[in-house]
Amino acid sequence: MTKEVSILPIQSVYSINNHMITATVLHEEPLVMKFDQVLNDEECQMFIDSAALRLTKSKLANKEESQIRTSSGMFFEENESPLIIEIENRISNLMHVPISHAEGLQVLHYEPGQEFKEHYDFFGASSPSSHNNRISTLIIYLNEVEEGGETTLPRLGITMKPVKGSAIYFEYFYNNEELNELTLHSGKPVIRGEKWVATQWMRKQRIREGY
16 A cells, blocks of 8 residues: 555654755655755746756666656756755755765656656666765655656655655665665656656765865
């Protein structure tokens, strides 16, 4: 049975530079959380406006196009704007990982019929990137989706409907690989409207210089 995120088993509030975020634990191991009010309406719109003219067809982490992922996307540069600096630091505090471990903040756009099929965010053992693997993901919803576009973790029975400004967080740095594999997830097809998200991946070790 799917667990709806309206069930709030463990809830707390974070204050990050006077920005209040409500956190709800959806699963403990692996840790999966819902965050509300990560971005306000103005910040969401600024992300969409800044990304809209820079979108290209999304690719997998190995730079190849695939029918697994049919969205469009772009990456912001480090320190690209005051907004990016502020949001990256807010996310770093929220994820409890230094900003030096962060990949570039990505924005994705999904039109009706587009999706991201079931996948893992961490790199497999045969990948050259696995020596400094990803350890956690934060997906922030930038708009309300008329229908579809839910994020699912099927092995945990979790489905999260996009709500503007909210986010889903999950981590996969456990020594027990079976826990990591429970973070298999997907972005369901958009049925009506469109879907905008911002995604932050964190790595095990530093990937940015000067921090």
